[in-house]
Amino acid sequence: MIGDKGESPSRYELLSMVKKHSNLIGKTVLDEQDASDVELDQKFWHDILDLYFIGGRDAKAQQDDDLLFFVKKMSLHGYGFNDNLEGDSPYFVRRWATKLDELVGESSVIVDWRRSLYLNLIAHTSYSVTVAICSYRTLQNHQNNQGTPLSPVYKVVKTVYASPTRVNFHVDSRKEVETKPAYPDICFAVDDFDSTFDAVVLTDTDHCFCVLLNAVGGAAFPSENRHQDNVDAGQTNKTKLTLFSGFVSYQMVRDAYDAGKSGFGSLLPFGHSSRKTDRIYMKGPGGRGEVEVAVSGVADQSLDESGPHSPLHTSQGGLKIGAMVRKAASVAQVAAKNAYAAASSTRNSDGGMVMVPLKCCLMSISLPWEHIAYDLLFKGGSPVNL
Incomplete structure (x- = not known):
């Protein structure tokens, strides 16, 4: 032995x-x-x-x-x-x-x-996911010149966990989520996706929806000092490794939302409210991995700020969420109102349809275990920072 x-x-x-x-x-x-x-x-x-x-x-x-x-x-x-x-x-x-x-x-x-x-x-490795809204022009400049800073319009960082189990969220009913084996894929699910990413709203045709998955410590980053082996490496070593990074433009999200299908994924309707919500599956760069996103149009909340039909009082599928903290609801309302106001001022060059602000809530990221294991063991280079 x-x-x-x-x-x-x-x-x-x-x-x-x-x-x-x-x-x-x-x-x-x-x-x-x-x-x-x-x-x-x-x-x-x-x-x-x-x-x-x-x-x-x-x-x-x-x-x-x-x-x-x-x-x-x-x-x-x-x-x-x-x-x-x-x-x-x-x-x-x-x-x-x-x-x-x-x-x-x-x-x-x-x-x-x-x-x-x-x-x-x-x-047993620790992970974080970053969901951000970025300018497409800024992304292009960054790709052409790595020295160009990449400053997001808005971002959310969330701790996620690797699991060989896939979670199927039933957001249109009170049923508990269904789980089934995902292996050989590994799933990073965000259980509270709707509240976590409530303010991630694309409000400009220049906006892109960006997703990063980073390994940030744990079993894959042991210390060279054997006396620190039982301490989370994230507390002792400055480690970060990007396992997944990708973005889609507003136009791609809008096309999928309007048409029900696109070249980068498919739509499965799961809401029954007047504000349509769709589940979009997006392939990662080079076809590696899959990102599951709930996309919904943001209503003009300046027209109806209260009452039983307000989006702040019902979930995507029409469920009551009276337990929502009032302060959080107020913040979400202001964010949605600002998003709608910003987007409503943008029209097509031919004076056509008003742009629809789209809320994008990351539900999960799935990657084959072999891709993750290889990157954890061998991938070098600097992580992607937003």
Whole structure:
């Protein structure tokens, strides 16, 4: 076993071993003849996972992060294997315990230890998402000259969590959200998307809707000092790694909102109010990943600031939200009124239809686990800053 002949390696040393034997990330099974014997050795990955997430973890210091994920062997899943062993999901979950083999029990025979190590590395890393409104001209200048500052018109930064589970929000009813396995994709969902991004409103044809996903600490950023292994790296190292960055113009969002489909995604209506709300799926740059956004037109709230039909008193699907804090409602009302006033002054060059201000609420980002694992291990360069 790794570390049997002396002191167990630190997390930093273990991650160096993982990097050395991660040539298979992003490759198909047919390419495995190019891998080293160690890379295909399930015991090696079992021992790494054991040391990294069992032996290298202080349970008392990390009580809020005690879930471990175990990916099933691909050759066994979906081919009539005993479904009594962990059901038909491609992975199963356990709460942290002091001994890995006792934790997994008889299910160890179906575990793909290599993929399980990568999944836990992803799940135990810390992330933030930045949603911003930027000027298209500013973005173009920045792309042409990296020294040009990229100052957003407005932005929101939100902590998100990596999960192998996909969340399907039912915003048009009182039903609880549905969840289903997303793996091999990893989903970063924003449960309170409507309130978090309530003021993200595109009010100009020059506006772009921008999304950044950054890794900012945790398991993928261990300290070189073994005595700091059980401290969140985000508190000790100045780390930030951009895993996803992309933007769409106002015109693209408007076309999708009006027509119901576009070249970058599709629309699925889920609201029944007079203010149409649509769920848009946007592919990331180069087709990498997917962003799910709720888009809705912002009504002219100067015409009706109170009453049972006010957008401030009902949700997108017409549900009562009386529990909303009055101050937050007031801020949202002012933001919407200002957005509508700014957008209403903009008309097409031919004097046509008044521009519609569009509120864009990020619901989730999904990325393949191999893309995330590769970037966490090998991606260099400076992060994108907004």
